[in-house]
Structure formats: C-alpha cells, structure tokens
Amino acid sequence: MKLLVQVLVQRNPVTLKPLSAFDKAYLQYRDALLLKTPGVTKPFLADNFFKRGSLLQTKWLALHADIPHSSPSSPSPSSSSADDELAGVMQTIEATDAVMAERNSDLKSLDRRLSDPVFLTIKSKNLNAWSLPGLMAPLPESELLHEAAKRGLEETCGQNMELWNVGQVPIGHISNEKEKTFIMKQLILSGQVELNTKIASDHAWLTKEEMSTHFDKGYFESIKDLI
Incomplete structure (x- = not known):
C-alpha cells in the first residue's frame, strides 16, 4: 500500500463576522x-x-x-x-x-473572506482535480510525516509562506485499497503561494462551503470532518 501526505493549510479569521x-x-x-x-x-x-x-x-x-x-x-x-x-x-x-x-471574488487572494477560515487548495495537473496540497509521490520509509508534509508543500506551493505546524502527528487519514493518505495541519502566518506549474495548474483559498463545490464529492466527504 502506498503512503501519501497532504496538508490542510488554514488561514484563521482576522475580522469579526459582519453584522446581521x-x-x-x-x-x-x-x-x-x-x-x-x-x-x-x-x-x-x-x-x-x-x-x-x-x-x-x-x-x-x-x-x-x-x-x-x-x-x-x-x-x-x-x-x-x-x-x-x-x-x-x-x-x-x-x-x-x-x-x-x-x-x-479573487479566489487566489489570502485576504479574502476575512471573517471566515479559508484553506489552501490546488488543482493537480496529473489528476485534473482539486485537492489539498501535498506529496504527489509515495512517502519514503525514512521520512517523518511532518517533514514530508513540509517538503511536499514547498515543492508544490513554493517557499514564500511562513507556516506553523499544528503538531507532528496527522489530524486524520483517508484510504482505499491501494493507498493511504495522512492529513497534516498547518496554519499560515504570512506569505503567498508560488505555484509550481509543473505540478498544479491552479490554486485557491476556499472556505469549507466552497470546497464542497470544488472537490470531488467522494473526496470532500472523506475530509470534511477534518476541516
């Protein structure tokens, strides 16, 4: 079974909710x-x-x-x-x-939806589908999960982001008969995505509700409780 790592990168809310x-x-x-x-x-x-x-x-x-x-x-x-x-x-x-x-309306802006948490998502060139960023190749046996998550994120989204690991253990995993994907969590403090266009064709900062419309239904159902 192949072991993969994906990262749930979250930007916390920075303003209060709009008044009703x-x-x-x-x-x-x-x-x-x-x-x-x-x-x-x-x-x-x-x-x-x-x-x-x-x-x-x-x-x-x-x-x-x-x-x-x-x-x-x-x-x-x-x-x-x-x-x-x-x-x-x-x-x-x-x-x-x-x-x-x-x-x-600018899905690539980290400054959108300031009263809601937003999450980094990418559109993989290989699969032509939206998902969380992470390693696109199986995890080496000698590499720790949090190290692999950091490497995969930098390979896909560049090194121009200041991130903080929420622990060194996964917050959950999704699996099928062929592979198991561990989900690590990080908070973004500052910086911007520098997308590797060889790996991904697009990226977006989405709320949980927006992720439900971008992601494949089965994939979203498998990770929605982790968000």
Missing part, C-alpha cells in the same frame, strides 16, 4: 437612546434598559447630565450632528463592503 440586519437595527436603536434622539421613545427609563452599574449605563448618565431633552418639534443640534455622523459611518461601511466584495 437585526444587529445593525439594534445598534442604531441603542445609539438613538444614548443621544436621546427625538421620537425614538418616551418616556425612557434607563434602569429598564441598562444594567445597573454597567459601563453603558454610566456612559448614558454622564452623557445626559449635560444634554437637555429635545421634543420632536425642536430637534437639538446634537441630534442633527449625530445624524450626519451616522450617515458618514454608513457611507464608509458601504464603500468598505464594495472593496471587500471585489476582494472576496
């Missing part, structure tokens, strides 16, 4: 309460909304010690400036969203 519509609505409502925006609610009992002694309650009490209550017919200057500030923030968010949408 409910989260955005709640934060806008909270900010309106903090600024005592006219027409939002009346009367407003701070003790029913803020936890007593909390930092948010302290901030609200300090803010409203100097801001008189405004009626709907006579909005205060603070309300107008708050609306302008909120409009500016929303414009910034929309511009950022447009930039990130363009970046997310």
Whole structure:
C-alpha cells in the first residue's frame, strides 16, 4: 500500500463576522437612546434598559447630565450632528463592503473572506482535480510525516509562506485499497503561494462551503470532518 501526505493549510479569521440586519437595527436603536434622539421613545427609563452599574449605563448618565431633552418639534443640534455622523459611518461601511466584495471574488487572494477560515487548495495537473496540497509521490520509509508534509508543500506551493505546524502527528487519514493518505495541519502566518506549474495548474483559498463545490464529492466527504 502506498503512503501519501497532504496538508490542510488554514488561514484563521482576522475580522469579526459582519453584522446581521437585526444587529445593525439594534445598534442604531441603542445609539438613538444614548443621544436621546427625538421620537425614538418616551418616556425612557434607563434602569429598564441598562444594567445597573454597567459601563453603558454610566456612559448614558454622564452623557445626559449635560444634554437637555429635545421634543420632536425642536430637534437639538446634537441630534442633527449625530445624524450626519451616522450617515458618514454608513457611507464608509458601504464603500468598505464594495472593496471587500471585489476582494472576496479573487479566489487566489489570502485576504479574502476575512471573517471566515479559508484553506489552501490546488488543482493537480496529473489528476485534473482539486485537492489539498501535498506529496504527489509515495512517502519514503525514512521520512517523518511532518517533514514530508513540509517538503511536499514547498515543492508544490513554493517557499514564500511562513507556516506553523499544528503538531507532528496527522489530524486524520483517508484510504482505499491501494493507498493511504495522512492529513497534516498547518496554519499560515504570512506569505503567498508560488505555484509550481509543473505540478498544479491552479490554486485557491476556499472556505469549507466552497470546497464542497470544488472537490470531488467522494473526496470532500472523506475530509470534511477534518476541516
């Protein structure tokens, strides 16, 4: 039986998940309460909304010690400036969203889908199929798994990546009658892929969901619980 090694190279999330519509609505409502925006609610009992002694309650009490209550017919200057500030923030968010949408469409970019973990995948020239990178030849008996994983990754994807081994033992394996493939895990800290075009024709940084559409169904089913 042939022994092979593949590497699950993961880039961890670097930003928080985008806010949902409910989260955005709640934060806008909270900010309106903090600024005592006219027409939002009346009367407003701070003790029913803020936890007593909390930092948010302290901030609200300090803010409203100097801001008189405004009626709907006579909005205060603070309300107008708050609306302008909120409009500016929303414009910034929309511009950022447009930039990130363009970046997310570039499957080769390590900076895509920053709020999700993404994984390095390659399209083998020999098999013409997507898979995890690794050794394309059987593992020599004298070579340790983590050493073989490092060598296979460098042969396929270059040496311009700073990686960290998650242990020196495999996180799992897949096998059939002819071969057994051990899966090692590494985290990428920095760098870029320099693809060896003699071995692979393409590479991509994909989420788990995207891998399910790129990989052969049987192959994905065999590794999905390791991701």
